[in-house]
Amino acid sequence: MDISIDTAAVMADLNAIAICSSSPPPSLTRIVYSAADLEARAYVRTRCTQIGLTIRQDGIGNLFARWQGSAPGLPAVASGSHLDAIxxxxxxxxxxxVIGAIEAVRSLQRANFQPRRSIEVLIFAAEKPTRFGIGCLGSRAIAGALRPDQLRAL
Structure with a gap:
């Protein structure tokens, strides 16, 4: 199997997301659930659907972009990160x-790989504590490390 990385596509995606910011270049600001964050998330959603991934979003805003495997009952393999930025x-x-995980899927697709286990690209919400004062909010919610009353208090 010949697996290759399309570095031009990776850089184009990173550059497109970098302009989703409420501060001028070269720095960026993307507070979770802000207009800049929602714009970046919409871009990533589009890129995922373009390669056939099925997207779902949980109640806290984590995104799961799934490439269905031939044995969907097996636990999925997942990779990803966050888009919000201090x-x-x-x-x-x-x-x-995030883009590395998407490119991993694209490279496997270009190699005509058919996964047995589903592969998920994860986009965690609220990794930075800028809005709610709690870091890694999305991943903590997935892990069950926050009680429902703590989430409702946000």
């Missing part, structure tokens, strides 16, 4: 993990 952040914080 004020005046670097352009690659979080986005490399």
């Amino acid at each position: 004020p005046d952040s670097g352009r690659y914080d979080g986005t490399v993990g």
Whole structure:
């Protein structure tokens, strides 16, 4: 199997997400659930649907983009990161993990790989504590590390 990475596509995706910011370049600001964050999330959703991934969103805003495997009952393999960014952040914080996971799927698809286990690209919500004062909010919610009353209090 010949697996190759399309670095031009990766850089184009990273550059497209970098302009989703409420601060001027070269820094960026993408507070969770802000217009800039929603714009970046919409871009990633589009890129995922273009390669045939099925997207679902949980109640906290985590996105799951799934490439269905031939044995969907098996646990999925997952990779990803976050899109939100603290004020005046670097352009690659979080986005490399998201776009890297998407490119991994694209490269496997180009190689005509057919997964047995489903593969999911994860986009975690609220990794940064900028809006709610709690870091890794999305991943904590997935892991069950937050009680429902804590989530409702947000």
